[in-house]
Amino acid sequence: MEMQHWHVLIGRFSGVIAGIFGLIVLVTSEASASESLDRIEALRTEIARHDALYFQENAPEITDYEYDLLKLELRRLEAAAGIPTELDRVGDDLTRGADQIRHTEPMLSLDKAYSEAEVADFFDRVARIAPEGVVSFSLEPKFDGVAVNMVMERGELVSAATRGNGEVGEDITDQIEAIEALRYEWEFDATRPRIERIELRGEVFLHDSRFEELNAARSLAGQALFRHPRNVAAGSVKLTDLAEVASRGLSIVLHGWGAVHPIEATPPSVMDFQRWLERVGLPSVWQTRYVTVENSAELNHAVEAYRESFSGYPTDGMVIKVDSGVLQKELGHGPTAPRWTLARKFRPTRVETVLRNIVWQVGRTGILTPVAEFDPVTLSGSTIRRASLSHALEIERRDLRLGDAIWVEKAGEIIPQIVGVISHQREADAVPYVIPDTCPACGHELLKRSEGRELLCANFRCQEQRIKRLLHFVSNDALQIQGIGPAMARRLILTDTVDDPSDLYHLTTAQLVALPGIGDKTAQDLLIRIEASRARPLERWIVGLGLPGVGKGGAKALAVKIDGLRDLLDEPRRSVALEDFSSSTAEELSGYLDRREVREMIERLSGAARVP
Ligand code: IVH
Numbered sequence: 277m278e279m280q281h282w283h284v285l286i287g288r289f290s291g292v293i294a295g296i297f298g299l300i301v302l303v304t305s306e307a308s309a310s311e312s313l314d315r316i317e318a319l320r321t322e323i324a325r326h327d328a329l330y331f332q333e334n335a336p337e338i339t340d341y342e343y344d345l346l347k348l349e350l351r352r353l354e355a356a357a358g359i360p361t362e363l364d365r366v367g368d369d370l371t372r373g374a375d376q377i378r379h380t381e382p383m384l385s386l387d388k389a390y391s392e393a394e395v396a397d398f399f400d401r402v403a404r405i406a407p408e409g410v411v412s413f414s415l416e417p418k419f420d421g422v423a424v425n426m427v428m429e430r431g432e433l434v435s436a437a438t439r440g441n442g443e444v445g446e447d448i449t450d451q452i453e454a455i456e457a458l459r460y461e462w463e464f465d466a467t468r469p470r471i472e473r474i475e476l477r478g479e480v481f482l483h484d485s486r487f488e489e490l491n492a493a494r495s496l497a498g499q500a501l502f503r504h505p506r507n508v509a510a511g512s513v514k515l516t517d518l519a520e521v522a523s524r525g526l527s528i529v530l531h532g533w534g535a536v537h538p539i540e541a542t543p544p545s546v547m548d549f550q551r552w553l554e555r556v557g558l559p560s561v562w563q564t565r566y567v568t569v570e571n572s573a574e575l576n577h578a579v580e581a582y583r584e585s586f587s588g589y590p591t592d593g594m595v596i597k598v599d600s601g602v603l604q605k606e607l608g609h610g611p612t613a614p615r616w617t618l619a620r621k622f623r624p625t626r627v628e629t630v631l632r633n634i635v636w637q638v639g640r641t642g643i644l645t646p647v648a649e650f651d652p653v654t655l656s657g658s659t660i661r662r663a664s665l666s667h668a669l670e671i672e673r674r675d676l677r678l679g680d681a682i683w684v685e686k687a688g689e690i691i692p693q694i695v696g697v698i699s700h701q702r703e704a705d706a707v708p709y710v711i712p713d714t715c716p717a718c719g720h721e722l723l724k725r726s727e728g729r730e731l732l733c734a735n736f737r738c739q740e741q742r743i744k745r746l747l748h749f750v751s752n753d754a755l756q757i758q759g760i761g762p763a764m765a766r767r768l769i770l771t772d773t774v775d776d777p778s779d780l781y782h783l784t785t786a787q788l789v790a791l792p793g794i795g796d797k798t799a800q801d802l803l804i805r806i807e808a809s810r811a812r813p814l815e816r817w818i819v820g821l822g823l824p825g826v827g828k829g830g831a832k833a834l835a836v837k838i839d840g841l842r843d844l845l846d847e848p849r850r851s852v853a854l855e856d857f858s859s860s861t862a863e864e865l866s867g868y869l870d871r872r873e874v875r876e877m878i879e880r881l882s883g884a885a886r887v888p
């Protein structure tokens with residue numbers, strides 16, 4: 277049954293997806309030499325494209341697992357055809373123009389295992405040289421974030437860099453220092469040999485709860501949701517706005533070391549290293565499990581049992597490490613990866629369900645986001661009913677049709693994703709999905725931007741946009757008016773009690789108690805909170821305007837340049853205020869600020885604001 281689905285999927289998707297599942301075909305079919313050369317060429321192109329999406333744009337289109345399978349297929353084809361592989365290089369995250377730092381010891385990658393048999397092979401290789409064939413391992417989550425190399429000297433952070441190409445990384449010292457979670461007390465103790473300088477390898481990542489908070493805020497602000505916590509981590513460590521880096525709530529763990537000075541102070545085992553981290557107050561891999569095993573079955577058993585305990589942070593597998601430093605040294609390393617460690621990757625769980633509907637959510641700025649709704653299914657312990665699709669074109673690319681049987685997956689991803697259509701189950705009368713050309717909320721004609729990727733409702737008075745703008749205005753980063761949640765905002769707008777945020781400042785108790793579920797006391801409390809918000813600082817009022825491309829950092833920068841909201845409407849004050857923005861953002865902002873509705877809203881709001 278399962279196998280049948282895979283085969284159907286192979287026929288279903290062209291390009292990428294075909295490549296992913298091509299591996300399975302490979303086992304059953306005999307490709308001719310020229311076919312396999314063609315395939316090698318196609319895979320190389322495809323992998324290069326995904327490398328660029330992942331490393332340069334932070335916008336992967338496929339899951340890591342799918343990517344790994346592409347690479348695995350390529351390696352096997354190359355080996356069979358006797359062609360040297362071009363794959364053996366570490367991915368490159370270098371951005372042009374950024375300062376670079378050379379790692380003292382190169383940052384290698386990890387060999388990967390996709391099955392128990394591969395773990396068993398690894399064990400056998402290690403056990404062959406281990407005393408009596410008994411080996412101690414550390415088992416650790418493979419954190420799915422962005423790799424970092426930090427140099428610490430006598431308790432001080434000297435520098436921090438991304439992995440880059442493995443030899444040279446990008447300087448992210450300031451960003452790492454801005455991470456709130458990295459507060460340590462490295463007492464320089466007198467015991468010898470003591471570590472004076474060490475290269476620490478770790479992972480910057482986002483806890484699931486923090487990722488959800490960030491996305492909840494973005495959803496309120498009408499901004500596109502982050503797809504994956506890893507992309508947020510990777511993007512955040514390269515931001516130049518350090519306040520923004522701090523506000524992302526990043527976490528960090530340290531899982532390894534590079535060069536150590538003096539060399540005699542090198543930790544004798546993984547366990548000793550982790551204990552040292554704890555002692556000096558640096559973030560360790562707190563959930564590491566240590567096991568001592570005599571055979572590969574025991575190791576696999578421990579791996580499977582431990583896997584269950586990963587929760588609350590994104591992972592993309594498990595790292596198995598030989599604990600003993602002596603044994604590690606003996607095993608050494610190959611061209612790209614150490615021989616003493618292995619990343620065990622697991623096939624993400626996917627479930628089958630039926631696509632019932634595609635709804636379009638209208639954001640504050642009028643951008644429409646498609647959300648797929650399907651029959652409820654249980655994945656990693658939670659019931660899910662919907663998955664957001666990245667943009668309108670994804671529907672066409674996948675040819676999603678209502679009533680289709682689909683695969684839904686949560687691959688270390690918090691947001692579930694549709695990963696395939698089971699087309700042989702498609703009803704004969706299923707019709708292609710028609711992308712709407714009018715706004716589902718207000719009926720206004722939609723604009724297409726970015727080659728059809730983005731659908732936009734340009735009606736400033738669209739009720740959904742007004743609701744989202746109001747919610748954004750009262751949100752914590754803006755005017756912080758508690759008591760107006762989504763239901764209340766909807767009521768205020770749909771009953772015409774509030775037309776735009778400035779109307780909050782003219783509300784009366786009588787108007788509020790006329791709404792269902794609002795009593796005298798609630799109404800009065802709300803009015804007091806609204807009144808108090810008049811005195812919020814200018815930057816919060818700027819955030820509240822919900823200008824496209826202006827977050828907390830941008831609002832702060834603008835607030836320094838202007839004396840009041842009205843200055844945004846005034847030349848040349850406005851040009852001066854926009855000087856520090858990129859020319860494309862400045863242009864978009866000017867266009868927005870020139871809209872009559874926006875000018876009117878700003879006029880009204882500046883009347884309400886009581887800012888110095
Ligand atoms: S040890 C020689 N331990 O995985 C490499 N790496 O594919 C030794 N990673 O970018 C790495 N969690 O940053 C190790 N518990 C863990 C890890 C881990 C995540 C990352 C690492 C590297 C990637 C290698």
